[in-house]
Structure formats: structure tokens, C-alpha cells
Amino acid sequence: MSLRKFLTSKVFFIQLAIAVGLVVVFAFVMMKWLSFTTNHGDEITVPDLSKLSVEVAEEKLDALDLEYVLLDTTEYQKDYPKFSVVKQDPIAGSKVKEGRKIYIKVNSDAYRDIVMPDLIEQSLRQAEPTLKALGLELGEKTYKPYLGKDMVLEMRYKGRKLKAGDKIPKASKIDLVLGDGKVGFEEEIDSVPVVEEVIDEEF
Known part of the structure; x- marks a missing residue:
């Protein structure tokens, strides 16, 4: 059978349809697999940890299958309780995957x-x-x-x-x-003794 007759034959179209179908099925399976391995559509909203103690923040993150890493303490801020979370990364409201590490900094216990x-x-x-x-x-x-x-x-x-x-x-x-700029100067006037010269007249 010539190539021209083959390309216009029923067998060719059947094989082409099978090939296209296989490609579609393969693409679908790959998308599902990628979606499963990356937890696509199953993102977690990062909670607000501000002003929470490290212990409470840890419990809150554990409940969401998230982890935390304590970076450092910040300079004391009077608006935050001692040793409470002052900064976090990612910030509250961010979308992350399960197991993501949340980096936090806590307040010092006193001013430097x-x-x-x-x-x-x-x-x-x-x-x-x-x-x-x-x-x-x-x-x-x-x-x-x-x-x-x-x-x-x-x-x-x-x-x-x-x-x-x-x-x-x-x-x-x-x-x-x-x-106050109001101090006055009292001039001390030294008493200068007056020396009277007595001129003896010789007569």
C-alpha cells in the first residue's frame, strides 16, 4: 500500500485516534500526579503568631502541620509581652504547603x-x-x-x-x-582704707 493510500485509509485514522487518546490520557495522569505530589489546591493559611508565647505558637503551628524556627530575639518592645513573637516569615495570611517552616523572632525581656x-x-x-x-x-x-x-x-x-x-x-x-540664668553678680567692694597724711608744719 502506498503512503498516500495509507494516510487516507481507515486504519491510519484509527491509529491516529488511539495515539491522540494515549497522549491525552498520559497528560491527564501526569497532571494528577503532579497535583498529588505538590499538594496543589491544599495550601495552608499561615496564622498570626504576633504576641503569642513560643509555646503557644508551636502548638498552633503543629495543629496545621507547620514547623517553626526561632531565629533570634529582638530589641525589647514595650507593646509586646516578654518573649512573645514579634516578627514572622512568611507573614500571617500567606499560603504555604504542609510542613513549611515559619521563621520567628521573639521579644527580649528588657531594654538593653x-x-x-x-x-x-x-x-x-x-x-x-x-x-x-x-x-x-x-x-x-x-x-x-x-x-x-x-x-x-x-x-x-x-x-x-x-x-x-x-x-x-x-x-x-x-x-x-x-x-535658670538669673544668678546675679554681687560686686564686693573692698574697703580701701583712707590714709590721711598729716603734714607737720615746722614752725
Whole structure:
């Protein structure tokens, strides 16, 4: 049989239909297999772990067949309980597969210490931004007689006098004793004894 007759024969079309059918079946089976092995359509929504303790977060993730990895502690944040979850990756609401690891960071139990700078004889205008830049707060301001107005004379923390180099917790309130600029100068006038010269006249 010639090639032309074969391509137009019933046998050819039957074989072509069988081949196409096999390809379709193979493609369908492959898609199902890939869907099964990758859990396609069976994604898990990552829960919000914010402010939960590590123990509670672990239980919540275990219930969803997810795992966690504790990366590190962050700097203390007062809006979060001590040792609670502050950050997570992937974030809450993300879609992940079963067994995915969730990376978390937890809150520290206290502020880190700050080395107190030397503010003595600086102006209040200079001292306040320096405190803020270090994560400290300006507390109570008191004044006492001193020539320089708003000049820092003392630094105090909870009533304790501070000196440069002392360590105090971050976010602490630093009280400042400032000059009021109202001190007067009292000139002391030395009493100069008047020496009277007595001129003896010789007669």
C-alpha cells in the first residue's frame, strides 16, 4: 500500500485516534500526579503568631502541620509581652504547603543598656536631641541659680545622680537640673582704707 493510500485509509485514522487518546490520557495522569505530589489546591493559611508565647505558637503551628524556627530575639518592645513573637516569615495570611517552616523572632525581656553621654554644660537644646537619638527620654526639668540659662548642671535617673559612662536601660527618663540664668553678680567692694597724711608744719 502506498503512503498516500495509507494516510487516507481507515486504519491510519484509527491509529491516529488511539495515539491522540494515549497522549491525552498520559497528560491527564501526569497532571494528577503532579497535583498529588505538590499538594496543589491544599495550601495552608499561615496564622498570626504576633504576641503569642513560643509555646503557644508551636502548638498552633503543629495543629496545621507547620514547623517553626526561632531565629533570634529582638530589641525589647514595650507593646509586646516578654518573649512573645514579634516578627514572622512568611507573614500571617500567606499560603504555604504542609510542613513549611515559619521563621520567628521573639521579644527580649528588657531594654538593653545605654551608656550615658556627657551632657554637663551643654544647653537643653543640645541635650534633648542627644537623649532621643540614644533612645532615652527627657524627664523632669528643675532649675537652680546659674549664669547659663538652660545649661545642664546635673543628670539624674530615678533620683540618682548620673555621670558620663553610667549604664541605664533604654527608654529611661532622664531628669535634668538646669541653670535658670538669673544668678546675679554681687560686686564686693573692698574697703580701701583712707590714709590721711598729716603734714607737720615746722614752725
